[in-house]
Amino acid sequence: MTDGEEPLLGGMANAGAVFRRGELVERPAPRHARELHAHLRVLKEHGFDAAPTPVDLTADGRERLTFIPGDVALPPFPDWAMTPSALASVGRLLRRLHEAGAAVPADTRAAWPTDLADPEGGTLVCHNDMCPDNVVFRDGRAAALIDFDLAAPGRALWDVAMTARYWAPMLDPESAAALYPAGLDPVARLPILADGYGLPAGERAGLPGVIEQATEVCRAFVARRVADGDPVYVRALAERGGWERWDRVQTWLVDHRRTFTAALLA
Structure with a gap:
């Protein structure tokens, strides 16, 4: 963890590996991340705004998505x-x-x-x-x-x-x-x-x-x-x-x- 990162609790498979940095969440990317990200973006186009918006994938196998407050x-x-x-x-x-x-x-x-x-x-x-x-x-x-x-x-x-x-x-x-x-x-x-x-x-x-x-x-x-x-x-x-x-x-x-x-x- 680096300065400015906040660990997010919960989960089992990714416990201890999910962090918030400002308005983004960084976490391990699933193997099918590209297809899943495409699906989430299309869901949003069809009116479902109640899920994180994918931002990008990092070179070290992690994904960045928008943080949802609550x-x-x-x-x-x-x-x-x-x-x-x-x-x-x-x-x-x-x-x-x-x-x-x-x-x-x-x-x-x-x-x-x-x-x-x-x-x-x-x-x-x-x-x-x-x-x-x-x-x-x-x-x-x-x-x-x-x-x-x-x-x-x-x-x-x-x-x-x-x-x-x-x-x-x-x-x-x-x-x-x-x-x-x-x-x-x-x-x-x-x-x-x-x-x-x-x-x-x-x-x-x-x-x-x-x-x-x-x-x-x-x-x-x-x-x-x-x-x-x-x-x-x-x-x-x-x-x-x-x-x-x-x-x-x-x-x-x-x-x-x-x-x-x-x-x-x-």
Whole structure:
């Protein structure tokens, strides 16, 4: 770090490697940075101004983007980020991204990352990692999205499911207690997110099943990182209950599928 640089906290893969310098943020560039930057610029042309604007790539493999002012919730997540109104605003922000993205077909030549990508594919570039760490709030409302490193083509419903995992959250009570405020009811909160997004009635019944599918993909992602010896993921797995936790979450999702479906359709 040099004079005038401010380290930005949060995240896992790039923890400790993201800095703000004035109105710009400098961070490690993903392998497909050129294609991703082009996509973000076209999104802005189609009215989505709630993402960083790419500036350039550096010779040492980093990217520079505009800084977005606001508040980002870091774990353990604070109460202000988990209010019903905050949750609804997350849904609205995701819908804005998808509406702009619908006019921007995915670049089929780009080497989009497969880490958290929808296994069924699609033409809409999904964010795939809309966790609290990647949402910028202003005045208690979700105002912008950051960190598009794992964005890839997929279904809109996939992105809603990925987002629900973090924001309902779609976790059993024991697992949720480690990172979230007490008292959050995912059965009540999942419809709030769906309503904020404006999820069509025809897709609501399928959302719980896609959340289960997304959880399996996320587990496989963690397993690959742990098998590769990634110290960040090895430590996080140990600190958050190991594979027993993942087993518990997946069983809980299946056991409550009908309850979630009924709440979404009520």
